[in-house]
Amino acid sequence: MRFGWRIIKTGIAVTLCVFIAHLLHLEYPFYSAIASVIALQATMADSYTQGINRLKGTLVGAITGYLFALVSVNNPIWIGFGVVVTFVILKFMRWHEAMNTSSVMFIAITLNLEGNPLNYAVNRLVDTALGIIIAFLVNWLVAPPKYRDEVEDTFDEARDQVIKLYRQAFRTVLEPGKSVDKEAIQDFEDVIKRAKKLVTLSRKEHLWGKTDEAFRLIYVEPVNRLERMSFAVEQILTFGKGWARPFSKELQRDLTKLSSQSYHLLSLITETNPSVAPSICSETNELIVQIHDRLDLDTDYAGLNKILLLELLHWVQIITEAASSCLHLE
DSSP, X not given: OOOOHHHHHHHHHHHHHHHHHHHTTOSOHHHHHHHHXXXXXXXXXXXXXXXXXXXXXXXXXXXXXXXXXXXXXSOHHHHHHHHHHHHHXXXXXXXXXXXXXXXXXXXXXXXXOOSOHHHXXXXXXXXXXHHHHHHHHHHHHSSOOOOHHHHHHHHHHHHXXXXXXXXXXXXXXXXXXXXXXXXXXXXXXXXXXXXXXXXXXXXXHSXXXXXXXXXXXXXXXXXXXXXXXXXXXXXXXXXXXXXXXXXXXHHHHHXXXXXXXXXXXXXXXXXXXXXXXXXXXXXHHHHHHHHHHHHHHOHHXXXXXXXXXXXXXXXXXXXXXXXXXXXXXX
């Protein structure tokens, strides 16, 4: 578990809620503190959504709770019927996310009421609104969530890992007995998952969940390319031990050259000025075509490995296309 700003900000929000509640002589600072914990989310958009949902639920629960408390308090059948009515109202208004909050508020008013039901309902609404406002302000003013740098760092880490894994995966083809550390594969899968999660959070921060062309180019396309490369590497690893050996000299030579060129092209995605990328890309694609031609012309070229070789060429092509897209060569 990471000890991040969200944890610290939650503590700050709760502290402020309790302090202000005491300052204003509010009877139940508990409601303000709970509202602030729920409303303080990983993104400003989520904080706003959670806060609005809780405010809606509190409002409906307070109104229905007040009306039902006028008839009877602490009556099991009446309370159960009131919860059903509250849910029907929320369903009609399509405020489904507010149902839990609304039912809790309704039960709190009709089960634990002391004094005037209207005062109790209004106070709970004020308590909740205070907690939501404080949570939103704390999230906005104290280290507001900015995911772009974190996304870029994760993308860089994923690119480094896919380059290393691709080289190791190709070695399982060229060198019998070679294998890839399972922990390295798991680490790579984890960083891809983390990248996707950060992109999701970034989407919520960017135009509050809307996706425009700039967002697609900066976030969506890179993570999609990384996923394609990740899947291609995994596929190469799955048939790394299924080759019939020894290879013919021509096949061994071409695969070694293909490994070197495609790895060189892939490694360029981490370079700041990959000026040689167009020529390397062109040479890699030409070699893939040459290998396909040799497969058709010479039955001894791949022998029993023809199907596996076609599969390998397909996934190398996927890697090449993804790398070319990263380098803006298409």
